[in-house]
Amino acid sequence: MLVSTAAVAQVPPADEVVGERFDCLSLSEQPPPETARAWLHRSLWANHCYAFKARAVRIGSDGVRSLAISHDVVEGVEREVARFLDGPPVVFERRGRIGRLNWAEGESPVPASPEGIAEHLEGLYRLQLSGEERLANRNTVRLDIEPLDGLRYGHRFWLDKLTGLPLKQILLDEQGRVVETFQITQLHQPRLHRGAIDLDRRRPPPDYLWHPTWLPEGFISKPVEIRSPRHDDDIGHRVYSDGLATISVFVEPMAGTDQLIPGLHRLGVSHAAVRHRELGGQTRQVVAMGELPPRVLIRVADSVEWQAPVAGTSP
Structure with missing residues (x-):
């Protein structure tokens, strides 16, 4: 989300978001990221563009719960479903398009969230790579995101080296204590969507x-x-x-x-x-x-x- 000119060259730059759509296949044409900023940027697009099924666990204040997760893209629209497998039978479903960063103001451009977020976070968080680990039988890089003030929480992401998908996430409070852990334990055949995803409509304020x-x-x-x-x-x-x-x-x-x-x-x-x-x-x-x-x-x-x-x- 913090992004420099060098980092953008390794992940989809803004001009690859053509019109009101983003071509997911452009991710396959990019070289592997080399910086913390480039890895985070790649992960943001991967969250939109990969279809997959997974099993995961979430550890929080209410204990440990397991989930089944699926994500796909149908006719340019994302659909994600998370189903808790223990405890109360809860299902969360999200369906939509790639969001915008800002409200539409006249004819000014309104970038897609991954592009806008990458630039917006500069000065709010410090990003750094912290080695590699193996999770869910896949190789990952660890990305640490530290707030530069005491007004927000810190994050740890373990990103799949092949796809950029986050396989593990940890949320840390202002004292550095773990608030929540989310980890994918099985990732089944992630597949890059062979097509485009629509951007959300421009919304006037x-x-x-x-x-x-x-x-x-x-x-x-x-x-x-x-x-x-x-x-x-x-x-x-x-x-x-x-x-x-x-x-x-x-x-x-x-x-x-x-x-x-x-x-x-x-x-x-x-x-x-x-x-x-x-x-x-x-x-x-x-x-x-x-x-x-x-x-x-x-x-x-x-x-x-x-x-x-x-x-x-x-x-």
Whole structure:
């Protein structure tokens, strides 16, 4: 995600994202990465472009759970399914296109996330390669990603040398303690998609009546679809990211008995800071959640203000 001119030469440069699609076969034409930045960049594209099935384990605050994972591309659209094999029968499914980094502003370009993320992370994290290991019967390189401040978590990735797919990931809190470990134990015949993946449509910036007045450096508003059948029009939802970490902020009127108790709540490896605030002439519930230090989420929730956006500015 931190990328230099030399690193880009070894992985798909921006001009290989032709029009509104990315040709996955271009990955096979690139030489092996040589730097930490180039390895991370290759991994971002590999996550989109390889079809595979895998078995994995996740170790977190709720114990150890095993999963079956599949990822494929059908008619330019990605589909990923994760199914827990023990405990409650939970299935997560994601279907979509390669995301954009920014909201569309007039005719200005809106890069695909792997390209934009690679440049955006510079100055936020330090990347370095830390040797090679064998995992899931495959050779990997270890990539360490250290935050340059105490406002976000660190990451360790073990990337498959052949494909760039992450075979193991570790999340570290601000004290360097392991928060979560995710590891693929079996990777079945990963296959590079022989075709293109569509980029997400360009999304114009919406009009919001509220926004957080403080975010850690590098967190920007994400152009993602945030409407859900579970959320009515009274529930506002915004997503911010620095390229690795994500903060979701919800604002809704206080009504009924479904409100959360103000304070800090733990949700697996994530935390949620809950506040009841006077905003827009009524009491509203503000929730800031993500895999970040709790004090960061509390400060974000406390900073939310209610006001119409200034004309000509981004949300």
